[in-house]
Amino acid sequence: MKYVLISFFLFSFSLSFGQIYRAGEAPSSSPELHWEVAAGWSASTGETELKEGSSSTSGQHGWSGRFLYIPSTRWALGGEGTFFLSHKINPLVARYHSYRVGLLAQYRLTPDTIPLVYLLAGAGVTSHHLNYVSAYWKKEDTKEIVYAMAGAGLEAPLWQNIFVAVEGRAVYNKGRNLSEFYGLSSRWEAEGKIWLGVRF
Numbered sequence: 001m002k003y004v005l006i007s008f009f010l011f012s013f014s015l016s017f018g019q020i021y022r023a024g025e026a027p028s029s030s031p032e033l034h035w036e037v038a039a040g041w042s043a044s045t046g047e048t049e050l051k052e053g054s055s056s057t058s059g060q061h062g063w064s065g066r067f068l069y070i071p072s073t074r075w076a077l078g079g080e081g082t083f084f085l086s087h088k089i090n091p092l093v094a095r096y097h098s099y100r101v102g103l104l105a106q107y108r109l110t111p112d113t114i115p116l117v118y119l120l121a122g123a124g125v126t127s128h129h130l131n132y133v134s135a136y137w138k139k140e141d142t143k144e145i146v147y148a149m150a151g152a153g154l155e156a157p158l159w160q161n162i163f164v165a166v167e168g169r170a171v172y173n174k175g176r177n178l179s180e181f182y183g184l185s186s187r188w189e190a191e192g193k194i195w196l197g198v199r200f
Contacts, residue, residue: 033161036068038197042082044171046189048089048096048128048182056182060084060098064193068106076106080122092181095131100124102147120151120169128178141179148172151191158196165195 043061050056066080079102086097102124109117123146130141151169158164169191176184 033199034070036066036070036076036078036197036199038066038068038165038195040064040066040165040193040195040197042084042191042193044084044189044191046171046173046191047185048178049185051181051183056089056093057087057096062099064195066104066195066197068104070199073111074108076108078104080104089130089182092132092134093130094133096129098126098128100126100147102149114156116155118153118155120149120153120167122149123147124149126173130179130182141182143178145184146174148174149191153193155195161199163195163197163199165193165197167193167195169193 040063041061042064043059045059047059048057062082062084064080064082066078068076068078070076081102082100084098084100086095088094089096102122104120104122107119107121109119126145126147128141128143128145132139132141149169149171151167153165153167155163155165171189171191173184173187173189176187178184
């Protein structure tokens, strides 16, 4: 999974050269459309592990949503959130889940081409929740970790103002510790997203 996301990240930059422009079509980021709402699916290489032990998860996946304000054909600003699906972590955690909320900036390298190529930067907080199996330990640990993100994406129109987009991202977490027993396996993670959205 890590290699797929990294390959897409590099591939999206290569497509910024030699884009196809379709004469007679309005750019996909038309200046009269000032708002964007999108929903999508996310996959991350972020892993949780027992301290001084092996990895206890093999990445995460879940649902994402975002909204953007578009002041020009080049820039868009807004917020996004991702809710990662819960799972069990042996031997102590009956349910582990996390969600991520942050601010986002988008810069469009090729606003007048199809597909549109853009860069991303953002920051926010990831909230981690661990519910334990054992009756002899406290019921839950919650940890919030600040993150920073950079990435790139490709977008193509589907119909009128509806579009689809794919993204590759690199995420840096400020800390690794989640609880007395568990932590993130690395401060760095790769993340891929597929979006379906509309502008209005």
